[in-house]
Amino acid sequence: MTEKSTEKPASKAKTRKAAAPKKAVAAEATPAMAPAPVAKATRKTAPKPKAASVEAPVAPKPAAQSAPSPTPPQSEPSPESTFDSEQMKALEDLSINLAKAAITAQTALASAVLKQPDFNGTPNGDPFQVAPAMTSVMTSLAQNPEKVIEAQTDLMTGYMSLWAEMTRRSLGVETPEDTTPKDKRFSDPRWQQNLVFDMMRKSYLLSSTWLNNLVSSVEDVDPLHKRRAEFFTKLVTDAFSPSNFLMSNPAALDTLLSSKGESLVKGMQKFADDLARGDGKLKISQADYAHFKVGENVATTPGKVVWRGPLFELLQYNPTTDEVHETPLLIFPPWINKYYILDLQSKNSLIKWLTDQGFSVFVVSWVNPDADLKDVTFEDYMFGGVYKAMSLVREQTGSPKVNTVGYCIGGTLLGVALAHMAAKGDDSVSSATFFTAQHDFSEAGDLLLFTNEAWLKELERQMDAAGGVLPGAAMADTFNALRANDLVWSFFVNNYLMGKDLTAFDLLCWNADQTRMPKALHMYYLRKFYHENALSQGKLTIAGVPIDLKNVRIPVFEQSGREDHIAPPGSVFKSARLFGGPVTFVMAGSGHIAGVVNPPAAQKYQHWINELSNAKGLPETLEAWQKDAVEHKGSWWDYWAQWLHDKSGPMVPARDPSKGKFKPDMDAPGSYVLVKS
Known part of the structure; x- marks a missing residue:
């Protein structure tokens, strides 16, 4: 015990002695202050921890004997100090608006998720049959590795050239003129002015073109599988364009910053409105729909509803000339849309223009069917539509014959009716004009991709769920998908990412005014014409009568659109060759709508005429027809009107719709066209 008691103090003493130099070092680190005295250690009292904090400070040494104090380190300026008050306010507004946009x-x-209907039945994960189509393409490529290697080499060569160009440009070296094909998505000059965005643009175009070309290069697969693979590959590559994303679109970003985020708030409100308008499904607005009202500033050509039935209203238009041709003109528009595409505004109304040329014009305005008409058939539309309308026009005018026009599927229906009439010996039609109409569907447009059996079953399911009719929005979505860049993504960017106001465009307002279609009629049309191509193969029978277009020997005028993706000119040309009489074929510039609705006063586009084939008959192919075709500037309407004058008989006093056999029920455009889907 004694030894232990004598060792502990010694140990403590050593510890304190070792600590003393540390305090001295600390004192030397601050020469302006004298070292504080150290309390003496005793065996009887323990050191007091607070002693140092209460001792009086020792006076500092004279300044002459001390080294100068080092300059205190300067703190980094706060981020706020780099912005002025106006910039801070702009950043604050931007942050608030971004939050508003996100919440909206x-x-x-x-809300849209909560509105989704319950799904009844067995889901079909691939109604478009994309997987089999892509599998066929991938299998073909796997069996031809040299093609893949060649494509990969081309891609890498393209990227090496692009990287070299971007490197030179970043160093300020002049680069060759941009040879990238023009693309409306990248028309804003900022895509080229900024190096980063130019790199995005060119790398995207290089990669997407490469992928689309690779899919198109396969040769040993089913043609329909190949077309389906091409279509959906392009659909995907279009969707992933950098122009469709806020952070990779320089125009959208500049708008966001210049508006302090208000553009995105406005855009997200438009997004919310379109979701609500589609009842939980995105229904992208394409125009200022409120600007146009049917009967007020579109579909305003004066006329009367002279007859109404369960399938259509018959409109007769007021004459604008003192005399008219004896043979009236009866127009059958497609039932898939509303007729007033031919009567938008006075400046581009085909109906108004025809009355000015001295024709008595009648138009069928199809009903917008509901569930009560779900069982109406193709034959019902032919007998209760085409046949009935022809009879009514003859009665109303006293003319023994009529001239007819069929637009799109209205033309398909008219062609079948004419063949049926020919088989029955009915010669009450003087001539037939077809606007972008198909009768041979072997080379039909991209709608052919939506007629496989799996998709037809999906359509039937949708129609059953809607009470036996195809909702108007369903067909509109299909047409929009056929031209996704123009009808989907351009509006997605302008409406939602940039918050732009919509323009008042009459054609797009009409395009959004959809109609429903009866299940029985629509399924028959898709199966018999698109899926089976029964009409051109002589396999179609109506009411027990075989339908053969070779029996139609009246004069026929066929108009096609060079850029038509719904009824391609090659398909329309093959259809024209099915008729047994003289056929005048014209190819117009533009597509399915603008190629038709192109008044002479607009001085737009062009058209091609082949007088040699008009005299001697159509050659076997469109390419052969084009070799001798002559281009003419502007509209084809005048050329058609001259053709029609020759088929319309002598001039007679103008016919007042109010003085015919049928008394008018109401003014044009009637009531059926006003029914919304």
């Missing part, structure tokens, strides 16, 4: 979008999406 999230609220709209949550």
